[in-house]
Amino acid sequence: MKSSYEKNNYGKIFELMMRSYQPRLVVELGVLHGYSLIHMAKGLQFNKEHFGLCGHIDAYDLWDNYEYNHGDMNDVQMSINNEGLSEFVTLNKMDAYEVYKKYDRRSVYILHVDISNTGETVRKIVEQWNDKMVHDGIILLEGGSVERDNVDWMIKYNKPSIREEVNTNEIIDKFYLVGTFNKFPSLTMLYKKYDEEHMP
Numbered sequence: 001m002k003s004s005y006e007k008n009n010y011g012k013i014f015e016l017m018m019r020s021y022q023p024r025l026v027v028e029l030g031v032l033h034g035y036s037l038i039h040m041a042k043g044l045q046f047n048k049e050h051f052g053l054c055g056h057i058d059a060y061d062l063w064d065n066y067e068y069n070h071g072d073m074n075d076v077q078m079s080i081n082n083e084g085l086s087e088f089v090t091l092n093k094m095d096a097y098e099v100y101k102k103y104d105r106r107s108v109y110i111l112h113v114d115i116s117n118t119g120e121t122v123r124k125i126v127e128q129w130n131d132k133m134v135h136d137g138i139i140l141l142e143g144g145s146v147e148r149d150n151v152d153w154m155i156k157y158n159k160p161s162i163r164e165e166v167n168t169n170e171i172i173d174k175f176y177l178v179g180t181f182n183k184f185p186s187l188t189m190l191y192k193k194y195d196e197e198h199m200p
Helices: 010-021 035-051 073-082 119-132 152-156 162-168 170-175
Strands: 025-029 056-061 089-093 108-113 133-142 176-181 187-192
Touching (some): 010 035, 010 108, 010 133, 025 035, 035 056, 035 073, 035 108, 108 119, 119 162, 119 170, 162 170, 170 176
Parallel strands (some): 025 108, 056 089, 108 133
16 A cells, blocks of 8 residues: 555554544545555554444545545545445545535544645644644644655745744644654644633
8 A cells, every 4th residue: 555654654653543542533634545544444443342432534535636646535445445444434535625614613633634745735724723623632744854845846846844834833833732753754743732721
């Protein structure tokens, strides 16, 4: 299952995060071939089998409407079915920047964003999703390392730095604790602090 996450075994991070955090609702923006999605679903399956907890992932992608590298919705669904994970995942076809409109305030526990991320992606996503996240909610962003900011297509098309946006974004500074796994392609975690005084 081709994914830039695979080389450094990020699947284990996604799976263990589901096990430890035990989220009720996870949203994924950008599915590609389903690598992170299937690992997260395995974590939710573990939670149900061992603790009786029912979590679910709503996953969104443009699939064949995306002109660059994309996965096939039917192939991903088949992989999900073959792994026995269909009860934990719903696949959808939708523009990632419109998805936030479907969710209520403080309803999402974990949001994973992997949509050819740039600094602009981070800015838009944080603006759209901040009030959708529960207290102690987590936004996971593909990227955030210096190496990821300097991949060929980021340089060629002069895309704004993910790392710089994370470090200077006012919403992130006010409401989130930040950490980054730096092994390529890197993964940045925004943990939403409980701050009743400033909470939107």
